[in-house]
Amino acid sequence: MSAVNNNTVSNPYSIDQLPTVNVSDATQMENNFISLMVAQIQNQDPTKPIDSTEFLNQFSAMSQVKSMENMTSLSKSNLVLMDNLQTLTAAGLVGQEVKVAVDSLYIDSTDAGSDSIKGQLNLAHAAGSVEMKLTDVNGVSKTIQLGSQAPGLVPVEINPSALGLSPGKYNVELSSDSGEYPTLEVNGLVSNVRVSADGPVLEVAGAGAVPFYKITEFGQAPLAGLL
Numbered sequence: 237m238s239a240v241n242n243n244t245v246s247n248p249y250s251i252d253q254l255p256t257v258n259v260s261d262a263t264q265m266e267n268n269f270i271s272l273m274v275a276q277i278q279n280q281d282p283t284k285p286i287d288s289t290e291f292l293n294q295f296s297a298m299s300q301v302k303s304m305e306n307m308t309s310l311s312k313s314n315l316v317l318m319d320n321l322q323t324l325t326a327a328g329l330v331g332q333e334v335k336v337a338v339d340s341l342y343i344d345s346t347d348a349g350s351d352s353i354k355g356q357l358n359l360a361h362a363a364g365s366v367e368m369k370l371t372d373v374n375g376v377s378k379t380i381q382l383g384s385q386a387p388g389l390v391p392v393e394i395n396p397s398a399l400g401l402s403p404g405k406y407n408v409e410l411s412s413d414s415g416e417y418p419t420l421e422v423n424g425l426v427s428n429v430r431v432s433a434d435g436p437v438l439e440v441a442g443a444g445a446v447p448f449y450k451i452t453e454f455g456q457a458p459l460a461g462l463l
Contacts, residue, residue: 269298319435326436326448329426334440335453337419341370341406342444343396353394353442355422359387363412366390368420370399370406378406385412392420405444421452 341353359366366382378399382390394401410418424440431437436448 269295322448323429323431323436326429326438329438329451329454330429331426332454333423333425334438334451335421335423336438336440336443336446337450337452338422338443338446339408339419340444341394341408341422341442343401343403343406343442353396353422353424355392355394355420355442357390357392357410357418357420359385359390359412359414359416359418361412361414361416362387363414363416365413367411368392369409369411370394370401371409372402372404372406 335355343353357366362385364384366385368380368382369377370380371377378401380394380399382392408420410420412418422440422443424442427439427441429436429438430445434447438446438448438451440446
């Protein structure tokens with residue numbers, strides 16, 4: 237099993253870097269509008285005075301545009317804060333075991349020689365036959381028969397050594413005779429977290445690089461000897 241790497245995850249944003257809404261811009265725009273309105277009134281044709289409702293409509297439209305700009309700026313600030321919180325949460329998972337939804341497995345040299353990869357799948361209906369097909373990068377497939385299963389969570393354990401699986405990446409396909417194609421969820425230890433433009437990416441033993449949103453379960457393991 238890969239060793240735990242307590243890498244420090246740097247935060248790409250700081251509070252000082254968060255975009256802020258410049259409220260004074262709205263005041264400046266209003267002052268400019270009033271100045272233009274006064275100039276327009278002073279230079280209007282006395283025989284054809286400008287309708288006051290036109291000024292009100294223009295001012296209302298200007299206010300709506302500015303409000304939308306402020307809402308957009310606030311939304312960007314909220315997105316940055318949410319991204320920071322997600323990154324901090326992901327960083328706190330280093331050294332912990334998580335459960336992630338995967339469509340492929342990664343077997344390293346230590347996995348191939350000793351440890352099994354454990355996980356589960358969720359069946360909505362009972363099945364007389366469930367199988368899992370593992371296909372390596374060369375297109376060579378290995379089919380594992382999981383037998384008949386009742387609906388609900390079905391534990392899965394993959395022993396690379398017993399199955400003769402070499403280190404590398406394997407695509408996973410699950411199917412049942414009831415017509416289901418469930419997703420495999422793998423239990424693995426988080427060794428490090430990488431910050432990317434698409435959000436935090438966790439390095440999970442047995443699953444490789446997994447986006448944060450693919451985590452289906454995480455939490456502290458119960459201490460031995462405690463009820």
